[in-house]
Structures are given as structure tokens and as C-alpha cells.
Amino acid sequence: MPIRYKCIVIDHDDTTVDSTPSIHYPAYLDFANSVMKGRDYKILSLQEWYRMLWDYDYFEYIRDVMKLNKEEQDLEYKLWLEYTATRHPQMFPGFLEMLIEYKKQGGIVCVCSHSHAKDIKRHYEEHNFIPDEIFGSVRGHPELCKPYTYPIDTIKEKYHLKPSEIVVIDDLAPGFTMAKSAGVDAIGVLYGEGHELVEDDIKKVCKYVFNTVSDLSNFLLNPVEP
Structure with missing residues (x-):
């Protein structure tokens, strides 16, 4: 029987x-505590950080809400790059095993993330697993990543897939917006720390x-009747 x-x-x-509790949020705190002191700005909690990422494009947030000038935006970006280059996030327990089994059953594994493709590839190489496709963030070209449909459109064309044969798995709005615009299903995951304000x-x-992860794995790997 075919996979779902x-x-x-x-x-x-x-x-x-x-990764957010150990890399992205600490990078934000590091920057905010050093640069935003004395300004009319409230530093976000982890839960508020996810809420912000749900409601805003991040670059619009640092420009319009944090009111960073170009030099400060570049400094924030440089600090984030340092964090992502030197810290190594752990895969959620059971996720790698799920991907390996999914591939064994003939599934195509693609990644779409606002992290850089080279960092994503490095994380996967540390686990001896390489996805079929990686769509990472390209600074200055937001149209190449979610919430735009370029990743889904490319996958459909390259692998000759129908929308019903593709599912997006994510924890924030850009991925779900991409899925809806492309006409594919979306799965939300809540096993990461800090999603209380976006759960609903x-x-x-x-x-x-x-x-x-166990429930997600059981769903994806459970064969369906033809």
C-alpha cells in the first residue's frame, strides 16, 4: 500500500x-540586551518571539518595530550568522528515524526554511542524511522561499507531483501560507518549546x-488503502 x-x-x-530556544532566540536576546537598552522597546519572551514570527516578516519587524537603522540591521544579521555557524541544534528524538523510514518507503524529502541552505545541509550531514531538496533563505530574494510558492512549484515540476501528493510540515505561518497558496495540505507541529501563543x-x-514526533511519524508512515 502507498504512503500517505x-x-x-x-x-x-x-x-x-x-533550534530556536538554543540559537535564534538567544541571538535575538544578545542583540536586544546590548543594542536596545534605553529605547522604547520591550524585549520579547520566547512565547512572544513565536507570536512575532507568526504576525510579522522578521525583517519588517526589526525595521518597523525595533526601528533598527541599516547599520544596526547588518549588525543583527552578523550576530545571527555567528550563532548559526557555531551552534549545533539537535534533531527532535525520533525525527531522523521517521525520515529514514519515509525514504525507504519511496518518499521524497524536501526542506523549506528561513535558515540558510548551507546550515541546513550541515545539520543533516551531521546525521548522515541528505534531503532530496533544500530551499533556504536567500537574502534579498524572499520570493525563493516561503511564504511564496516557488519551492512547491519547483517540486511539482521536477518530480511530476500533484498537489494532493505533497504536504507541508511546519510550526509557523509562512509555511502554512505557502501550502494554502499552492493548494497542498499542511500539518502543524507543536512539540517544540514555546508555541503556546500560536497554538490556536x-x-x-x-x-x-x-x-x-511519534504521532506525526505514525500518521506519515501509516499506509493508506489504494
Whole structure:
């Protein structure tokens, strides 16, 4: 019997690897505590950080809400690059095993993330697993990544897939927006730390929502009747 979806398009941060609490949020805190002192700005909690990422494009947030000038934006970006280059997030327990089994069953594994492709590739290489496709963030070219449909459009054309054969797995709005615009299913995941303020929104926009990697794995790998 065939697998439920021929292709999964998985987010990286906080879907595959437990990275925001250990990399992205600490990088933000480091910058905010050093640069934003004395300004009319409230530093976000981890939960508020996810809420912000749900509501805003991050670059618009640092420009319009944090009111960073170009020099400060470049400094923030440089600090984030240092964190992502030197810290190594762990995959959520059971996620790698799920991907290996999914590939064994003939599935296509694609990654779509706002992290850089080279960092995503490095994380996977540390686990001796390489996805079929990686769509990372390209600074200055947001149209090449979510929430735009370029990744899904490329996958459909290259692998000759119908929308019903693809599912997006993510924890934040850009991935779900991409899925809706491309006409593919979306799965929301809540096993990462800090999603309390976006949980209800995830449940509203996703066809399926899972609280554990085990439940996600059972769903994806469970064969369906032809």
C-alpha cells in the first residue's frame, strides 16, 4: 500500500531541529540586551518571539518595530550568522528515524526554511542524511522561499507531483501560507518549546496538528488503502 503523501516539505527550525530556544532566540536576546537598552522597546519572551514570527516578516519587524537603522540591521544579521555557524541544534528524538523510514518507503524529502541552505545541509550531514531538496533563505530574494510558492512549484515540476501528493510540515505561518497558496495540505507541529501563543492559530489553519514526533511519524508512515 502507498504512503500517505509522496513528498513531505518540512520546515527546519523547531520542526526538525530544536533550534530556536538554543540559537535564534538567544541571538535575538544578545542583540536586544546590548543594542536596545534605553529605547522604547520591550524585549520579547520566547512565547512572544513565536507570536512575532507568526504576525510579522522578521525583517519588517526589526525595521518597523525595533526601528533598527541599516547599520544596526547588518549588525543583527552578523550576530545571527555567528550563532548559526557555531551552534549545533539537535534533531527532535525520533525525527531522523521517521525520515529514514519515509525514504525507504519511496518518499521524497524536501526542506523549506528561513535558515540558510548551507546550515541546513550541515545539520543533516551531521546525521548522515541528505534531503532530496533544500530551499533556504536567500537574502534579498524572499520570493525563493516561503511564504511564496516557488519551492512547491519547483517540486511539482521536477518530480511530476500533484498537489494532493505533497504536504507541508511546519510550526509557523509562512509555511502554512505557502501550502494554502499552492493548494497542498499542511500539518502543524507543536512539540517544540514555546508555541503556546500560536497554538490556536496553528489549529485553525492546518488540516492536521500533532503534539509529538511519534504521532506525526505514525500518521506519515501509516499506509493508506489504494
